[in-house]
Amino acid sequence: MERAVHAAGLTKRFGDFTAVDGIDLAVESGESFAMLGPNGAGKSSTMRMISTVSPATSGELRVLGKVPDTDGPAIRSRMGVVAQEDNLDDALTVRENIMIYGRYFGLSWSDARRKALELLDFAQLTDRADAQVNSLSGGMKRRLSIARALVNDPDLVLLDEPTTGLDPQARHLLWERLYQLKERGVTLLLTTHYMDEAEQLSDRLVVMDNARIVAEGSPSTLIAEHVSKEVLEVRYPADATVDLESLGHRIEPLADRTLVYTDSGEATLAELVNSGRTPSSSLVRRAGLEDVFLALTGRRLVE
Amino acid sequence: MTATTMAPGFRVLINFWEHQFIRFRKTFRSTITAGLVGPLMYLLGIGIGLGSQVDAGAADLGTDSYVDFVGPGLMAASAMQLAASESLWQTAGLLRWRGVYVSVAHSPLAIGQLFVGHVFWIGFRVVVSTTMYLLILALFGIVGSPLALLSPLVAALTGMAFAAPISAYTGWAISRGPGDQSFPMILRLGIIPLFLFSGAFYPIDQLPAALEWLARVLPVWHGVELVRGMVLGQDLDLGSAAGHLAVLVGYIAAGLAIGRHTFTKVLGT
Ligand SMILES: Nc1ncnc2c1ncn2[C@@H]1O[C@H](COP(=O)(O)OP(=O)(O)OP(=O)(O)O)[C@@H](O)[C@H]1O
Ligand SMILES: [Mg+2]
Numbered sequence: 001m002e003r004a005v006h007a008a009g010l011t012k013r014f015g016d017f018t019a020v021d022g023i024d025l026a027v028e029s030g031e032s033f034a035m036l037g038p039n040g041a042g043k044s045s046t047m048r049m050i051s052t053v054s055p056a057t058s059g060e061l062r063v064l065g066k067v068p069d070t071d072g073p074a075i076r077s078r079m080g081v082v083a084q085e086d087n088l089d090d091a092l093t094v095r096e097n098i099m100i101y102g103r104y105f106g107l108s109w110s111d112a113r114r115k116a117l118e119l120l121d122f123a124q125l126t127d128r129a130d131a132q133v134n135s136l137s138g139g140m141k142r143r144l145s146i147a148r149a150l151v152n153d154p155d156l157v158l159l160d161e162p163t164t165g166l167d168p169q170a171r172h173l174l175w176e177r178l179y180q181l182k183e184r185g186v187t188l189l190l191t192t193h194y195m196d197e198a199e200q201l202s203d204r205l206v207v208m209d210n211a212r213i214v215a216e217g218s219p220s221t222l223i224a225e226h227v228s229k230e231v232l233e234v235r236y237p238a239d240a241t242v243d244l245e246s247l248g249h250r251i252e253p254l255a256d257r258t259l260v261y262t263d264s265g266e267a268t269l270a271e272l273v274n275s276g277r278t279p280s281s282s283l284v285r286r287a288g289l290e291d292v293f294l295a296l297t298g299r300r301l302v303e
Numbered sequence: 304m305t306a307t308t309m310a311p312g313f314r315v316l317i318n319f320w321e322h323q324f325i326r327f328r329k330t331f332r333s334t335i336t337a338g339l340v341g342p343l344m345y346l347l348g349i350g351i352g353l354g355s356q357v358d359a360g361a362a363d364l365g366t367d368s369y370v371d372f373v374g375p376g377l378m379a380a381s382a383m384q385l386a387a388s389e390s391l392w393q394t395a396g397l398l399r400w401r402g403v404y405v406s407v408a409h410s411p412l413a414i415g416q417l418f419v420g421h422v423f424w425i426g427f428r429v430v431v432s433t434t435m436y437l438l439i440l441a442l443f444g445i446v447g448s449p450l451a452l453l454s455p456l457v458a459a460l461t462g463m464a465f466a467a468p469i470s471a472y473t474g475w476a477i478s479r480g481p482g483d484q485s486f487p488m489i490l491r492l493g494i495i496p497l498f499l500f501s502g503a504f505y506p507i508d509q510l511p512a513a514l515e516w517l518a519r520v521l522p523v524w525h526g527v528e529l530v531r532g533m534v535l536g537q538d539l540d541l542g543s544a545a546g547h548l549a550v551l552v553g554y555i556a557a558g559l560a561i562g563r564h565t566f567t568k569v570l571g572t
Contacts, residue, residue, distance in 0.1 A: 014572070053408050053571045073312075073411040081409040087402030091326040100325060103318045104410035148406075 002065030004029050004156045004187040005050055009059035012045045019045040021211035022059060029155070032178075032188040034198040036289060037208035038299070043191035044084050046208075047160045050189065051081045064156055077105060080149030084160040086141045088133045088148070095120065095129040098148050105152035115151055122177065123147040139170030146177065157181065159190040163197060175200055195289030207293055214296045219289060226295045227287040232265040233257050234272070234279035242277050252294055259294075261287065315412040319420040320427070322407070327428070338435035345377050346370060346443055349504075364506065366535065374445045375534035376503030378436040378454070379461050379526040382429045383501070386462035387494045389425045390469035391486040397421075398477050398569050408570040415563040417570075418474075422467045422559060429462035430455045440534060448536025457533060460551040461526025465494075467558020474565030478572070502527045525550045 005027035012020040020042040027033040035043045048054035049061060052068035052075050061068055063075045088097055095116050102112035120126045123143040128136065136144065142162065149157060162178065163171040178201055182188055192198055198205050199219045207215040207222070215222055228249045235257045236242050244251050248262030262268040265284030272278060294300055327334070354369030364372040397403045404421075408414055433455040440446050469489070476482035500507065500514055501523040507515050518524045525547035532539040 051409060053414075055571070073315075073413060076409060077411045079409075083405065083409070085402055085405070087406045089322075089326070089403050089406070090401055091329055091403075096325065100318075100322050101406065101410065103321060104315055104407070104412060106314065 002029065003027065003062070004031070004064060005033075005189060006062040007046075007050075007059065010046070010049065010056055010061055011058045012042070012049060012054070013057040018211050020049070023206075023208075023211075023213045025206065025213075027187060027189055029187055030185050032182045032201055032203050033190070034202035034205035035189070035191045035208055036193075036195065036198045036205055036293070037191070038193065038293075041208040042211040043208055044160055047083075047158050047189070047191060051079065051083075051158055052076055077152065078155045080152065080154035080157040082145050082149045082157070082159045082162060084164075086145045088141060088144060090133045093130050093132060094125055094136070094144055097133060097144060098151055101148050102151040107151070112151075119147040119150055122150070122180075124173070139166045139173075142166060142170070143174065143177070146174070150181070154186065156187045156189065159188065161191055161193065164193065171197070195293070198289055205289075207289070207296060209293075209297050209299075215292065222289065222292050223287050227291040228261040229263055229287060230261075230265040231285050231287050231291060232260040232262055232268050233283040233285070234260065234269075235281045236279055242279075244272075244277075247271070250295070252291075254300075259291070261291070261295075312413075312416065315410065316416055316420050318410075319407065319412055319417065320424060323420075323424045334431070335435065338432045339439060341381070342377070342436045342439040346374055346439060349377070350374055350443070365537070370443065371445055371535060372531070373504060374440050374443065375454070375531040376501070376527045378433050378440065378534070379458055379530035380498050380501045380503040380523060381436060382433055382458040382462040382526060383465050383523045384494060384498065385429055385432055386425050386466040387469055387490065389428060390466045391473055391489065392483065394421070394470045394473045395477050395482055395486075398474065398566070399482075404566075404570060414567050414570050418470070418562040418566045419559060421470060421566075422463055422555070422562070425466040425470075426459040426463040429459040433458040437534070446534055448533065450536060451534045454530045454533040457526065457529045457548075457551075460548070460555065461522060461530070464522035464526070464551045464554035464558075467555045467562060469558075471558050471562030471565045474562060474569050478565065478568035497521060497523055500524075522551055522554045 003026060005025055007023060007025040009022045009024065010020060011018065011022050023046065035046065037043050045054070049056050049068070050063055052063065052072040055069060064078055066075050068075060089100070092100060098116040098119055099112040102115055103109070107115060120129050123146065125140060125144060125147065128140065133141065133144070146159070146162065159178070163174050166174065175197070178188060188201070190201060202219065204216070204218050205222070206213045215226065217225065232248070234244075244258055244260065248260040248268055250261045252259040252261070260268055269282055269284065290300070350370035350373050354373065357369040366372040404417060407417060412420075437446065437451060437455060473482060476485055500510060500518045502518060507518040507524055510518060529539070529544060529547045531537070532544070
């Protein structure tokens with residue numbers, strides 16, 4: 001089977017500004033792939049090129065084995081796109097949004113109606129089928145956007161920040177639905193600011209920053225490669241001067257606390273206490289992608 | 304099924320119109336009401352009211368009465384107004400604020416096709432509204448030829464001669480920022496004066512030379528002349544009718560050529 005997305009040296013410029021700077025991507029069929037990065041990293045610009053609506057400035061791009069510039073309609077017919085903005089049709093009901101979108105993909109009216117029922121159930125919106133779109137909550141709108149993107153049984157689904165702005169419950173429901181899609185063999189390509197989302201949903205991911213890919217791998221290999229197993233977070237009173245330099249593998253001073261990367265948080269904390277440097281508060285946790293991002297860029301992912 | 308026998312490119316265009324029709328259907332009742340009441344007001348107010356003064360004088364209009372002159376003229380000019388308002392705020396909404404076209408661009412429909420579909424859809428809207436206009440004209444006994452039945456189609460061409468370039472402009476404006484700041488000015492300094500200089504109210508040879516020239520260059524007067532001729536059953540000379548049509552088609556073609564690029568600037572960058 002062909003690769004879902006293949007990009008080499010993919011570049012997008014807006015005038016003099018480079019939004020995507022020669023990135024390479026390989027998303028295999030059936031894989032769940034995430035692009036993690038802060039605001040302005042170039043995630044959406046990349047997604048828009050892959051969705052075929054935005055032409056690349058330079059570089060090579062193949063989506064579902066085809067070239068966007070010449071095969072846009074053929075690619076789009078096999079793809080589902082959930083853009084960063086919902087872009088639902090507020091003149092239509094919930095059900096009509098799915099049905100009428102399905103018609104663009106060649107579904108007969110009866111197939112479109114049947115598909116809408118199935119997807120409303122999938123998105124847990126059955127009881128809102130005939131509601132106006134504007135009466136839905138943010139989380140419901142997001143689920144409807146995803147349901148609508150699935151109307152053509154796509155082989156590849158692009159999701160640009162599927163859960164941004166949703167409460168934890170709504171996010172978990174969406175994760176569960178996306179996981180179901182993955183189980184069915186649908187290739188997922190998603191962007192996110194949230195490392196827990198990337199960890200939950202992706203087999204592999206790239207970390208993007210400033211228009212470039214700064215790291216690539218599975219969540220666990222990235223963590224193993226770039227940071228230690230555990231993190232000890234310590235706080236001291238603002239006026240205290242405490243030397244933590246030689247501690248652990250690496251330390252990362254933040255505005256309100258200091259992160260100490262170490263193989264054992266407990267042991268490092270004991271070392272501090274024993275040497276009379278007891279912090280006013282402390283926390284031991286497992287290292288995550290947030291720490292990878294911090295290690296790679298010196299900045300935090302979500303402020 | 305028809306969907307599979309049609310060329311896929313054309314099928315999605317049909318789906319686009321279907322989509323627009325279902326959106327439109329929701330406002331059908333108010334469209335019909337406004338579509339009938341509007342012309343009625345104009346014909347009573349201007350046609351009969353103002354007409355009583357005009358007919359008393361000796362205006363050389365080439366029609367039996369002023370209302371015969373102004374009625375069909377207004378029908379064509381209303382096509383321009385509808386097309387212009389659909390092409391400004393309405394189009395900006397579809398392109399950006401509501402994002403309806405953003406989603407459509409993710410379907411197999413190509414942006415160039417979308418623009419064609421968009422302009423022809425406005426043409427259809429004009430057919431609906433001017434058919435109601437025609438109904439009111441018939442009620443006033445103004446219709447004088449079976450050719451009148453085709454006049455909404457010519458009105459649609461008139462509307463599209465505005466819809467294509469103005470929608471193209473809206474795409475350009477939206478691609479550079481909020482766009483809508485220029486819209487009221489286009490309406491006030493462009494469309495409303497054009498309404499007055501369209502030849503709907505009086506023959507354009509009454510205008511100062513510069514304005515008459517402008518009226519001849521822009522599409523609306525051509526639509527007014529054609530529609531009036533068809534509704535009243537005047538002897539339309541074939542050469543000038545072809546000339547009027549050519550101007551309308553020229554504006555549509557130019558607008559279509561530009562609009563696919565400006566819509567791409569919004570939906571495809
Ligand atoms: N149409 C455009 N014209 C000019 N600059 C643009 C355009 N689209 C995006 N950019 C710029 O390109 C950069 C990358 O934007 P992009 O939307 O791809 O980032 P992102 O990673 O999706 O960010 P976010 O997390 O905020 O959605 C930003 O600096 C943005 O301002
Ligand atoms: Mg984005």
